[in-house]
Amino acid sequence: MAAPVKAGKTLPAATISTTTPAFGRKTFFLVLILMSLTTSDSKPSDVESLLKFKQSINDSSGVLSSWDPSKLPCFGSQNNWVGLICSRGGNVYGIKLENMGLSGKIDVDSLLDLSRLRAVSVMHNNFGGSMPEIKKLRALKAVFLSYNYFEGKIDDNAFEGLKRLRKLHLAHNKFSGEIPASLTGLGKLVELRLEENEFEGKIPEFKQTSFKEFNVSSNELEGPIPKGLAKIEPDAFAGNKALCGEPLNPCTPSTPDHQNSTPISSSSPRQHKSTAVVAAMIAAVVVAVAVAVLAILLTLRMKRPQKESNGAHPPSSFPLQVAVVSGRDRHDEGSHHNNGNARNKGGNGKLCFIREDRDTFSLPDLLRASAEILGSGCFGSSYKVNLTDGAMAVVKRFKKMNNVGREEFQEHMRRIGRLSHPNLLPLVAYYFRKEEKLLVSDFVQKGSLAGHLHGNHSRGQSTLNWPTRLKIIKGVARGLEYLHKELPALIAPHGHLKSSNVLLNESFEPILNDYALIPVINQESAQELMVAYKSPEYINTGRINRKTDVWALGILIIEAITGEFPANYLQSGADQGDLTGWVNAISEKCQSTSAIDENMGETATRNSEGEIRKLLGIGLACCESNVDERLDIKEACERIEEVKEREDDDDEEFESSRGLSEDFDDETKRRANMQSFSS
The missing domain is CATH 3.80.10.10 (Ribonuclease Inhibitor)
Known part of the structure; x- marks a missing residue:
């Protein structure tokens, strides 16, 4: 007696024979029917919804004749009805009715019961x-x-x-x-x-x-x-x-x-001429007043250096003035008037502007502005400066760059200034002195990722939910991949990636800061302070490599998911100078208990735990001590992009930079994507 065939299994071709008895043929076709019922999740309600949708469309050429209620719209990922995209589970994922000469009305209400519908395309119709x-x-x-x-x-x-x-x-x-x-x-x-x-x-x-x-x-x-x-x-x-x-x-x-917000009435040429004369008179008065004001300001400015030399600085800007003026001679301060050349040439005691898309200001303007200290990092202090035009800037003071020459420093700043990416903080300007340097950038509203992860939440510092943390990690990865692409000559294009160097804007998009500084930081200071030199490869071999930034990315991922601060591990008297022990401790914790930060929220954790653990696994793979087994930057970014907000959201993501319409047409790619999302 032949073994029974299980539903969901494919029969070998050899079992189908023209000599099969009638009873066997009936059994075989019954099995096929059962298989179709067990492998397709299309619901009768899907049929009703789609037929109702079809009724609202004028299909004069009959291109939708395959929408037959006698058969289900989807059989697994196969579509039985033209113009449908089916998911592996047999659900209607997309409706693609393009170039079919259709007209009528898009009846949205009829599609409400298609719970898995994610894409609709009716391009090139009527x-x-x-x-x-x-x-x-x-x-x-x-x-x-x-x-x-x-x-x-x-x-x-x-x-x-x-x-x-x-x-x-x-x-x-x-x-x-x-x-x-x-x-x-x-x-x-x-x-x-x-x-x-x-x-x-x-x-x-x-x-x-x-x-x-x-x-x-x-x-x-x-x-x-x-x-x-x-x-x-x-x-x-x-x-x-x-x-x-x-x-x-x-x-x-x-x-x-x-334009044309105020209606223009018809008028005679004489009226136009009169209006022009009045406008010219007003313009002349405005120019005369502006010249007078400018003369007064210049007179006051000529008198100011003597007062400032006696120590009469505005108290609000005192910290920043001490940082710069204490080591700057008076000739530098007086050279700001040629600021237009400073944008291109740089040096000689001037602020050298990198960005062409913003107004310039002089060093004395910067020093006279109201300033407050934001904090002191490993390289120096940071100041938030309120400029006279209402704009805010951040000035970072670097003392550990005194081994780099002027030309080398300026060339590297220009190289950084050419970078442009949504997830990088652009350099606005710099100031060069042998003893110290100033780097000027825009102020970012929400502070650092470290502040949100480890700050005092009871004092108004918001916690970050899972979708926001995933958004931040993806943005960081994109910015890091861009740096590796644009700065191929640097071994570690970022070199100092950590949560305090990830700033967040108003929409919680991550902005990378303090990147590409290894070439200009004094080598002994870099080895002592920068993140790249805490990596296992540097501890073991005394060298960093192209995967060192990936290791730092992995540390950041683990920190974002667990809420654990890696700096606490180093300060606790750990035996190793690197963070290998911290990574191993997190890995062991994952195996025994949940290592997920409870501040992400119970609901998000419950609905997305699979995806959260997937991202945590990527972080651990980025932190492999053996560099050969560690992910490279491209693979790490690709795997991070595949992580979704919810683990039950197994639909096909349309992430390709190609048009989604092309994705519909590319059947092979669609199947591959569907397979990867169901894995």
């Missing part, structure tokens, strides 16, 4: 009407409505609640009105295509800093481009005649915030 209420589908990750006939204003709150939305393409329609402000609150949005519409008004202040695709060209937008979008290619803003600011032409005083 759909019209107002913007579909996609915010009802809160789990959507990608929406493609480009190349249709949608029109009208989009409600300002049209995208509220779409916390997972990553890609939104609305290009080549007839949408009008202002760009909805609710788009700015979508923290995961990386692609936004709004070109070739009729949007008007200002571009809202987007909080996102890592757009892979952004395009608002060929609309009717006006006013200054938000600073957060200044690094995007100019083509993304072309065709909006009233837009100004980087990356387009600078805004001028005559550039209106809202």
Whole structure:
């Protein structure tokens, strides 16, 4: 008697024979039916939802004839109905109805019961009407409505609640009105295509800093481009005649915030001439007043050095003045008037500006500004300075760079200044003296990651939940990978990665600080103080290598997940100067008890423990003492990007920088992605 066939197993081809008895053939087909029922999770409700959706569509050419209620939409990852993307579990993951000549209305309500639906694309069709209420589908990750006939204003709150939305393409329609402000609150949005519409008004202040695709060209937008979008290619803003600011032409005083916001009445040439004469008179008066004020300021400035030499410094800026003026001769202070040359040449007692996108200020201006000390690090003190224009800057004082020459230092600062990445703190300016150096950067609002992980939470310092910590680790990894790509000549392109050197902006995006300093720090000080020289390879061989930064990344991951402060281990009198013992202790703790920081929240930990432990495992793999077994930077970043917020979110992530529509078309890649997410 033949052994019974278990459901879910594939029968070998040899067992199918033309001579199989009738009873055997019936049994075989019964088994196939049972297999189809046990391997497919498509629900009858999916059929009802999709058929209801189909009823709202005008399918004159019959391209959706395969939407047959007699068969399920999905069989595992195979789609039985055209235009569907199915997950491995047999759920409808995506709807892709492109270039099918369809028209009608997108009935969002009919799709509400498709609990696993994550992507909708109806590009290159004839759909019209107002913007579909996609915010009802809160789990959507990608929406493609480009190349249709949608029109009208989009409600300002049209995208509220779409916390997972990553890609939104609305290009080549007839949408009008202002760009909805609710788009700015979508923290995961990386692609936004709004070109070739009729949007008007200002571009809202987007909080996102890592757009892979952004395009608002060929609309009717006006006013200054938000600073957060200044690094995007100019083509993304072309065709909006009233837009100004980087990356387009600078805004001028005559550039209106809202072009034609005040109606221009018809008037005679005589009236225009009279208006021009009055404007010229007003301008002349303004110029005369400005010249008088400037003369007074210059007179006061000429008298000031004598008073300052007697020690009459404003008390608020006293700490920073002591740091610089005490070792600076008077000739340096008086040389600030040639500040424009300092931007390019540098040195000679001037502040040397690296960034071209901000206003300059002189060293005396910096010293006279109100300042407060932020803290004292291993290289020196940091000061928060309130400049006269209301801007805030951070000045870091370095004393352990006196072995580096002026030209070498300036060349390295220019090299750092050329770096540009959302997760790097850009260098604004520097000041060179043999005895000490100043590095000036922008102030970052939320402080350091170390402060949030280990600060006094009872005094208002917020704790970080799991999604925020994952977001921070991913941003750190991206910034670190960028450094390794752009600074191939440096053995450890960061060299000093730790939680106190990871700053957080208002949206808790991580900003790496104190990077690429090994070439200019005195070697003996670097070996004593910098993180790279705490690594196992340096302890064992006296050398660091390209994987040393990966080790530091691993330490940071472990710290972020466990809440354990590695500095406490070194201060506890541990036998080794490196952190190998700390990593081993964490690894042992993971095996016996939970090492996850309870401050992440019980709910997040319960729903995401598998993903949290996955990231912790990546951190431990980055900390392998044997460098040959340690992950390299590329592999570490790839594995970190695969970590999700929730362990039950096994849907396919559309992370590729290619368009999601192309991902739909690439069946082989889609299957590979699906397999990796289900593993």
